Amino acid sequence: MASDSNMDREMILADFQACTGIDNIAEAITLLELNNWDLVAAINGVIPQENGILQSQSEATAHTPSAPPSSASASASASASSSPPSSSSPAFCPVQPSRHIVERQSRMLNFRVEYRQRSIEVVLEDASTVGDIKTILETELQVPVSKMQLKGWKSGDVSDSTVLQSLHLPKNNSLYVLTPDIAPLASTSQSSAQQGSSSQNYLLVISHREAQRDYSLNFPASKTIQEVKRNISDLTNIPVRHQQWDGWPATASDDSITLAASGISYPCHHLTVCRRSSPALTVDQTDECTDVHMVSDSEDDFEDAPEFGVDESEIFGMGSSSCQKSPMMPENSENEGDALLHFTAEFSRRYGDCHPVFYIGSLEAASQEAFYGKARDRKLLAIYLHNDESVLSNVFCSQMMCADSIVSYLSQNFITWAWDVTKEANKARLLTMCTRHFGSVVAQTIRTYKTDQFPLLLIVMGKRTSNEVLNVIQVYRSDEREAREMVKREQDEAYRLSLEADRKKREAQEREEAEQVRQERIRKEQEEEREAIRLSLEQALPPEPKEDDGEPISKLRIRTPSGEFLERRFLGSCKLQVLFDFVASKGYPSDEFKLLTTFPRRNITQLDPAWSLLEAKLFPQETLFLEAKE
Numbered sequence: 001m002a003s004d005s006n007m008d009r010e011m012i013l014a015d016f017q018a019c020t021g022i023d024n025i026a027e028a029i030t031l032l033e034l035n036n037w038d039l040v041a042a043i044n045g046v047i048p049q050e051n052g053i054l055q056s057q058s059e060a061t062a063h064t065p066s067a068p069p070s071s072a073s074a075s076a077s078a079s080a081s082s083s084p085p086s087s088s089s090p091a092f093c094p095v096q097p098s099r100h101i102v103e104r105q106s107r108m109l110n111f112r113v114e115y116r117q118r119s120i121e122v123v124l125e126d127a128s129t130v131g132d133i134k135t136i137l138e139t140e141l142q143v144p145v146s147k148m149q150l151k152g153w154k155s156g157d158v159s160d161s162t163v164l165q166s167l168h169l170p171k172n173n174s175l176y177v178l179t180p181d182i183a184p185l186a187s188t189s190q191s192s193a194q195q196g197s198s199s200q201n202y203l204l205v206i207s208h209r210e211a212q213r214d215y216s217l218n219f220p221a222s223k224t225i226q227e228v229k230r231n232i233s234d235l236t237n238i239p240v241r242h243q244q245w246d247g248w249p250a251t252a253s254d255d256s257i258t259l260a261a262s263g264i265s266y267p268c269h270h271l272t273v274c275r276r277s278s279p280a281l282t283v284d285q286t287d288e289c290t291d292v293h294m295v296s297d298s299e300d301d302f303e304d305a306p307e308f309g310v311d312e313s314e315i316f317g318m319g320s321s322s323c324q325k326s327p328m329m330p331e332n333s334e335n336e337g338d339a340l341l342h343f344t345a346e347f348s349r350r351y352g353d354c355h356p357v358f359y360i361g362s363l364e365a366a367s368q369e370a371f372y373g374k375a376r377d378r379k380l381l382a383i384y385l386h387n388d389e390s391v392l393s394n395v396f397c398s399q400m401m402c403a404d405s406i407v408s409y410l411s412q413n414f415i416t417w418a419w420d421v422t423k424e425a426n427k428a429r430l431l432t433m434c435t436r437h438f439g440s441v442v443a444q445t446i447r448t449y450k451t452d453q454f455p456l457l458l459i460v461m462g463k464r465t466s467n468e469v470l471n472v473i474q475v476y477r478s479d480e481r482e483a484r485e486m487v488k489r490e491q492d493e494a495y496r497l498s499l500e501a502d503r504k505k506r507e508a509q510e511r512e513e514a515e516q517v518r519q520e521r522i523r524k525e526q527e528e529e530r531e532a533i534r535l536s537l538e539q540a541l542p543p544e545p546k547e548d549d550g551e552p553i554s555k556l557r558i559r560t561p562s563g564e565f566l567e568r569r570f571l572g573s574c575k576l577q578v579l580f581d582f583v584a585s586k587g588y589p590s591d592e593f594k595l596l597t598t599f600p601r602r603n604i605t606q607l608d609p610a611w612s613l614l615e616a617k618l619f620p621q622e623t624l625f626l627e628a629k630e
Contacts, residue, residue, distance in 0.1 A: 012039050020046045021155070021168045047170060109169055113150075115141055115177040116251050116263045124164065131160035137177060149178040151254065176251065180261045202259050203267055204228065208236050209274035221260035225252055228259070238275050239399070241352050247271035328386055329420035336362040339426075343386075343418055351397050356384075356410045358418045363433045370415035371462025380461055382414040385430070385446070387454035388422040396455055414459075421454070442469050449474075530589070538585035542578065544569050554613045555621040558583065558595070561628060572619050577609035579618075583626065593626045 022028045035041040111122040134145045152175035206215045229240045251263040333339035340360045359366040370381040421427035434443040457473040552572030595604040
């Protein structure tokens with residue numbers, strides 16, 4: 001009877017996982033035990049139903065008067081292979097449910113479908129297919145089904161013939177439509193023309209918030225959002241997983257879609273990027289972070305951190321959103337596979353899901369997998385040794401182990417096995433394993449490495465008789481550090497010289513600008529002084545005499561350097577100084593210009609200013625011209 005009960009529970013567990021999609025066996029067993037292994041109650045607890053979708057056998061028999069109560073107990077005596085379980089454990093058959101065991105009712109599902117700037121509500125029975133949803137959307141969106149990609153399914157991509165019931169969906173669902181073959185329409189504020197063609201380019205104006213700098217970048221419409229983010233990572237030194245963006249439309253939730261299908265504005269779109277900030281730790285949280293040790297022999301260790309493109313929060317292991325309380329590997333774990341599962345989960349929590357695939361199992365099993373399979377499947381064995389007390393561990397894990405190129409290379413060429421040596425017990429256990437598999441020399445070599453020389457990467461090659469450690473790769477070496485420091489000093493000196501040259505250039509430019517200002521001020525003062533003199537001379541001139549005054553009058557016609565003529569009447573007894581003052585009042589002072597007669601050529605300005613016009617023979621009329629002095 002005990003074996004029958006176990007078999008029944010295994011069937012119930014399998015049915016429960018098939019209906020709910022819960023892959024975690026421990027979680028599924030916990031939910032079933034909470035409902036006393038009542039399959040229907042457990043399913044209804046996970047997937048809320050309207051008026052109930054499933055009915056247990058007892059409920060079904062209550063509605064079937066023709067079935068005697070003893071029939072349920074009679075079916076319990078049959079074997080599990082030929083009949084469903086007894087009424088003590090309700091049965092459920094996802095393929096062909098019995099009328100007396102499960103009664104299936106239709107279930108309505110709600111779908112909210114996003115497409116660019118539109119949102120469509122669709123309500124269907126779970127007996128419908130994915131193609132039925134697309135048919136409704138074709139009418140609403142005027143998009144052909146053949147060019148429509150319906151995304152957002154929890155179980156990944158599905159076909160048009162997939163029945164919704166088989167996806168075990170909740171009542172309310174959110175989906176989105178992609179149409180990469182159809183160019184999005186530009187907004188009415190731009191134009192009514194279509195955009196997003198693969199031959200068009202988008203101008204993305206991306207503002208780097210911390211650096212207060214704008215990048216104007218042209219990308220083809222076929223470029224994906226992920227590729228744009230990688231390019232920005234090269235420009236800003238912000239890894240993709242640490243980037244925080246503002247400006248992407250709601251339809252751009254998937255980094256794999258192209259710019260043409262993302263719904264951004266054409267031809268220009270503005271975005272903002274910054275480094276994702278980590279929340280500050282409270283005092284209590286800081287006290288609880290007993291696993292994170294900040295060990296450094298000198299301040300130089302922290303000065304090297306910017307070369308890796310990380311900030312101080314990442315160096316201290318606080319780059320994630322919560323305090324890292326859990327160690328990478330529990331101490332004194334009985335099973336190596338369980339220890340590696342914990343290591344992988346903690347590694348993913350700290351540094352993200354993009355990391356090498358760590359082999360789950362013992363070191364011996366990893367060696368067998370790498371060296372003793374089929375010839376074409378054999379690989380090298382990479383052993384990653386982690387130590388949380390090394391300040392370089394977080395830098396190496398976040399910037400190197402999680403880099404796409406490193407992950408791809410390790411996956412293609414290595415079986416990667418990991419171990420945490422932070423705890424002494426785990427380190428002793430590793431040394432024992434290394435002694436057994438690689439010999440005492442390798443174990444002694446690992447033992448000699450100091451804490452700040454971790455993490456290490458051991459490259460192992462399999463041979464017929466024994467496994468050989470080809471190389472121990474250190475993340476940090478003193479000669480590399482000296483080389484980096486030398487490069488840093490050279491860069492600092494070059495930067496200092498550049499600043500000095502810029503300072504001298506700026507000072508010279510400031511002196512030149514100051515001299516120009518001074519010269520301009522002097523020029524303005526001289527012009528103001530000449531204007532004041534001109535006005536005083538003009539006011540001091542005697543009035544122009546009339547022709548019928550009865551006195552001798554001299555008519556003078558004076559040609560200026562610009563070709564214009566000045567004409568005025570003077571009394572014959574008027575002094576030459578009055579003539580000079582008249583010419584100066586017109587902007588031609590005698591210290592800058594000379595007054596000449598035409599023929600014979602005489603320089604009037606050299607005559608005695610006290611002479612009269614009669615004495616200077618400028619009577620009754622004369623034509624003069626002005627000429628600038630050399």
